[in-house]
Amino acid sequence: MDKLPSVKDLPLSQKTVLLRTNYDVSLEQGEITDTSRIDESLPTLNYLLQQQAKVVILSHLGRPEGKVVPKLSLKPVVDYLSVLIKKEMDLINDFSQKKETEVLMLENLRFWPEEESNDPTFTKQLASLGDLYVNDAFAVSHRSHASIVGLPSFLPSAFGFDFLKETDALGKIQSQPEHPVVIILGGVKEDKLEIIEKILPWSDQILVGGKLPQLVKKNYPEKVMIAQLNEMGKDITLESIKNFASIIKKAGTIVWAGPLGLVEEEEFRQGTREIAQVVMKSPAFKVVGGGDTEAVLTKFNLVDKIDYISSGGGAMFEYLAQGTLPGIKAILERKSIKND
Numbered sequence: 477m478d479k480l481p482s483v484k485d486l487p488l489s490q491k492t493v494l495l496r497t498n499y500d501v502s503l504e505q506g507e508i509t510d511t512s513r514i515d516e517s518l519p520t521l522n523y524l525l526q527q528q529a530k531v532v533i534l535s536h537l538g539r540p541e542g543k544v545v546p547k548l549s550l551k552p553v554v555d556y557l558s559v560l561i562k563k564e565m566d567l568i569n570d571f572s573q574k575k576e577t578e579v580l581m582l583e584n585l586r587f588w589p590e591e592e593s594n595d596p597t598f599t600k601q602l603a604s605l606g607d608l609y610v611n612d613a614f615a616v617s618h619r620s621h622a623s624i625v626g627l628p629s630f631l632p633s634a635f636g637f638d639f640l641k642e643t644d645a646l647g648k649i650q651s652q653p654e655h656p657v658v659i660i661l662g663g664v665k666e667d668k669l670e671i672i673e674k675i676l677p678w679s680d681q682i683l684v685g686g687k688l689p690q691l692v693k694k695n696y697p698e699k700v701m702i703a704q705l706n707e708m709g710k711d712i713t714l715e716s717i718k719n720f721a722s723i724i725k726k727a728g729t730i731v732w733a734g735p736l737g738l739v740e741e742e743e744f745r746q747g748t749r750e751i752a753q754v755v756m757k758s759p760a761f762k763v764v765g766g767g768d769t770e771a772v773l774t775k776f777n778l779v780d781k782i783d784y785i786s787s788g789g790g791a792m793f794e795y796l797a798q799g800t801l802p803g804i805k806a807i808l809e810r811k812s813i814k815n816d
């Protein structure tokens with residue numbers, strides 16, 4: 477894999493940088509329940525400001541599907557971040573709005589349908605907000621969206637520190653994993669099922685729980701084990717816990733994304749808790765992806781035993797399967813053509 481261009485390689489002074497972050501945080505009644513995705517963006521943001529750059533932050537939040545959904549506004553993120561960096565910040569929702577502050581944020585990118593369709597006119601409008609582009613949003617860089625794959629064709633581009641931390645850590649696991657490699661997939665997002673196909677060649681065993689067993693509509697090869705669910709369909713059965721545990725105990729590498737049951741409710745936590753205990757006792761190299769799994773392991777006091785926590789779920793698996801992502805290819809292609 478080529479060495480990835482870093483934000484440190486860009487001439488930043490007096491320039492305006494479009495910084496793509498992943499502030500896709502969970503909100504409860506307008507309050508951010510886990511700020512880690514925001515906190516992790518600080519090294520890059522602070523570096524840009526120290527280098528006398530102005531910053532326009534671009535992010536998405538949730539899946540508003542091209543419509544303005546007020547409860548998915550980035551306002552709570554702006555409020556939290558401006559306290560953290562001790563600077564006033566504007567939140568703008570159209571491209572012509574006047575930019576007064578040193579740091580500002582554009583409203584949720586996914587309020588515009590053109591973000592997900594990677595529309596060139598929209599990308600050009602985004603690009604007009606700055607001089608340079610920095611991608612520090614590893615967890616969404618498996619999406620071919622305007623702010624991920626479109627912007628590098630308009631602006632000199634590089635990666636932020638959090639992104640490079642992810643590719644350094646995951647790159648080592650990707651190229652030489654300790655076998656057997658056991659993947660544990662759970663949660664509720666249906667598109668996780670697409671991951672099974674992608675990660676098949678890289679893994680030795682794939683264990684599937686959470687809501688996913690209800691969504692499976694096809695047969696998979698033998699190395700994919702789909703959990704049985706209890707009568708209410710909200711947790712995996714004791715039999716499945718036993719079967720999963722015997723596979724996990726033999727693993728050399730374990731990669732886990734997504735709780736195995738409806739962990740928001742105490743009575744459906746058993747599968748996730750017991751599997752978490754088996755994972756933590758294993759001497760295998762242990763990787764966890766995505767905010768939900770990290771939050772659950774924190775609740776069980778088991779998070780310290782993880783070797784690496786990735787901010788991405790889908791992006792992490794795609795990177796492990798392919799050693800690259802659409803967001804990486806877009807910046808590397810620009811470099812090879814333009815040599816910025």
Ligand code: 3PG
Nearest residue numbers: 498500538539615616789
């Ligand atoms: C994530 O939470 O994994 C990223 O923000 C990507 O979100 P998406 O699956 O809605 O594209």
